[in-house]
Each structure stands twice: as structure tokens, then as C-alpha cells.
Amino acid sequence: SQQGEEDPQALSIQEGENATMNCSYKTSINNLQWYRQNSGRGLVHLILIRSNEREKHSGRLRVTLDTSKKSSSLLITASRAADTASYFCATPYTTGGNNRKLIWGLGTSLAVNP
Amino acid sequence: TAGITQAPTSQILAAGRSMTLRCTQDMRHNAMYWYRQDLGLGLRLIHYSNTAGTTGKGEVPDGYSVSRANTDDFPLTLASAVPSQTSVYFCASSETGGRGQPQHFGDGTRLSIL
Numbered sequence: 001s002q003q004g005e006e007d008p009q010a011l012s013i014q015e016g017e018n019a020t021m022n023c024s025y026k027t028s029i030n031n032l033q034w035y036r037q038n039s040g041r042g043l044v045h046l047i048l049i050r051s052n053e054r055e056k057h058s059g060r061l062r063v064t065l066d067t068s069k070k071s072s073s074l075l076i077t078a079s080r081a082a083d084t085a086s087y088f089c090a091t092p093y094t095t096g097g098n099n100r101k102l103i104w105g106l107g108t109s110l111a112v113n114p
Numbered sequence: 115t116a117g118i119t120q121a122p123t124s125q126i127l128a129a130g131r132s133m134t135l136r137c138t139q140d141m142r143h144n145a146m147y148w149y150r151q152d153l154g155l156g157l158r159l160i161h162y163s164n165t166a167g168t169t170g171k172g173e174v175p176d177g178y179s180v181s182r183a184n185t186d187d188f189p190l191t192l193a194s195a196v197p198s199q200t201s202v203y204f205c206a207s208s209e210t211g212g213r214g215q216p217q218h219f220g221d222g223t224r225l226s227i228l
Contacts, residue, residue, distance in 0.1 A: 104157040
């Protein structure tokens with residue numbers, strides 16, 4: 001019952017380049033979230049964009065949301081080796097009544113080469 | 115730093131044995147979650163608790179049980195482990211449950227069932 005799907009599955013770039021990864025989802029959402037997971041570690045929340053927002057920035061991160069296409073993109077500008085990680089999108093889905101849980105995509109694995 | 119502590123970090127367990135994975139948070143978050151992360155399947159919700167004293171089933175609850183006696187602790191028990199439960203288990207929390215809020219993760223328990 002996967003809600004979000006990221007693409008590409010894997011991305012390899014040089015340090016200093018920009019990295020763009022995309023997420024598509026299936027149902028209506030009230031927000032979409034992006035997380036990073038470094039190897040062997042837990043997920044870390046990066047940014048949340050609400051359904052009435054089209055773009056949001058946080059440092060070198062830029063997230064866009066197109067609810068008509070049910071898609072979001074995460075742009076990392078001027079990438080660094082430390083950005084090497086897997087990136088996941090997550091969207092709330094309703095399990096019944098007002099109970100919402102997050103459902104996760106399979107992630108994009110980003111390698112930033114020095 | 116504040117956050118979620120999981121123990122043990124890794125474990126090898128014989129099939130048929132029982133085990134409890136521990137999770138403690140110091141953020142006074144109301145909601146807590148248990149996920150398993152498997153290659154190709156992503157993060158899947160096992161059980162959750164929106165507040166102390168209540169629990170709910172997630173996407174893959176069979177073979178697992180949880181309790182939430184207080185705000186800080188949310189242990190996950192495997193009563194009789196099977197090889198298909200080999201996975202990385204993550205505990206997470208959010209300020210409130212049921213609204214799809216951002217979640218904070220521990221660094222996981224890597225469990226191998228032989």
C-alpha cells in the first residue's frame with residue numbers, strides 16, 4: 001500500500017552539482033514530508049510542505065509540490081559529500097476517522113562524489 | 115542530545131525465541147511508532163500508539179506486540195521469532211498522533227533471526 005514513489009531510485013553526482021529527486025503519490029494529502037537517512041542511521045526529517053504551498057526552502061533544500069500532478073520534488077543545491085544518503089518522501093494517509101499515519105516511498109539513494 | 119534511544123543496536127536470535135526491542139524517548143511526545151525497514155519494501159508500520167495507554171495495529175502487526183505503559187517507553191515484543199522477521203526495526207515519535215506530523219527516529223535495531 002505504498003503511497004509515495006521516488007525517482008530516480010539512485011543518483012550519482014559530483015560535489016557542487018545540484019541533485020533533484022522526485023516523489024509521486026496517489027491520494028489527496030494535507031502535507032508531504034522529506035526525510036534523509038544516512039547509512040546505518042535512522043531517518044531525519046528535512047522539510048514539510050503543506051498542500052496549500054507550492055514551494056518551500058530550507059538552507060540548500062528546495063521542495064516543490066504540485067497537487068494537480070500529485071508530485072513533489074526535492075532539490076539539493078551545491079551538493080556536498082555529506083549529502084550522500086537515501087532520501088524518502090512520506091505522506092499522511094487516513095486509517096479511519098481522523099487518524100492519519102505516514103506512508104513512505106522506497107527512497108532515492110544519492111551518492112555525491114568528491 | 116534529546117531524542118529516541120533504541121536497544122539493542124543489533125541482535126542475532128534463534129528462531130522460536132522471544133525478544134523485546136526497547137525504545138525510549140525524552141521529548142515527551144504523545145505518539146510513538148514501530149517500523150520495519152526491508153530492502154525493496156521500504157518502511158512499514160508495525161504498531162503505533164497515539165498516547166500512553168493506547169496502541170493500534172499498523173500495516174504488518176502479525177507476530178509482534180507492543181505496550182505503552184507511560185509516555186516515554188514503547189517496547190516491541192516478538193513472542194516467537196521467525197526468519198521472516200529479520201529486518202531493521204525503527205522506533206519513532208511525533209508530538210501528537212493521528213495528524214501525519216513529522217516523526218523523529220531512533221537509529222534502529224538490526225535483528226537477524228536464524
